[in-house]
């Protein structure tokens with residue numbers, strides 16, 4: 001980093017101060033700000049209101065992969081560049097996606113909770129187990145994982161990594177995309193319902209945008225069936241609110257969820273379900289990746305202040 005090019009403001013804690021209060025409290029001149037860095041996942045939308053308060057903003061750098069919290073068309077109108085962390089997190093998130101899937105299928109978290117709570121185990125009475133082992137073997141034989149990618153190569157990288165891991169378990173991989181990818185040999189689907197009808201597990205790895213919001217609706221969940229499992233390492237709203245009811249009513253078999261609508265809050269009804277594994281949106285965060293993300297933010301800022309293109313730019317249509 002070349003400190004002569006820029007200096008960093010104090011960190012703004014979006015949970016305790018509005019941007020306006022932060023500026024006033026620190027007596028910052030709005031015209032000082034050319035770059036905005038978001039770390040780690042921003043609970044606030046980066047929209048027109050923020051841009052109006054920072055009229056000289058030229059670049060937004062986020063330490064997330066997803067950019068659904070940033071108003072990209074407003075950035076485009078204002079000539080603001082956007083950079084994320086590219087595919088940096090995809091190895092870690094792919095590991096967690098597979099762990100969630102296997103975890104749900106084997107009821108391993110419920111098993112652990114059962115043993116801790118009862119301090120013993122008497123297998124026939126272990127009511128936590130929704131999928132018993134004999135079912136599981138048959139189930140695993142026919143497991144098909146849906147790898148969903150729609151738009152962007154960074155999520156494609158994640159989907160691909162999940163697929164490679166699941167292939168090693170003998171899973172049959174199908175994928176859904178807007179267009180068939182010439183370099184992917186797995187069977188291609190363009191229709192979510194058809195894909196769900198032919199799948200036993202859906203692994204959602206794609207970005208949230210208007211096209212993907214609620215792409216997994218009740219009809220899709222019913223098509224997946226009462227042994228079907230959904231893993232979501234993308235964004236909560238890829239699935240519609242019926243997910244909770246479908247889990248409670250047994251329309252689907254289980255879910256592994258790393259993302260929630262109103263993070264850090266988790267829907268109460270999910271807390272008592274043994275067929276659900278809940279993870280606190282930390283799939284990407286290992287120490288190594290965190291250090292690498294920090295470096296990437298610096299590299300993106302360095303590029304911007306040296307009049308170069310960002311290292312990991314977001315394409316604004």
Ligand SMILES: O=CC(=O)O
Nearest residue numbers: 063064065066284
């Ligand atoms: O959810 C995490 C990210 O978008 O990086």
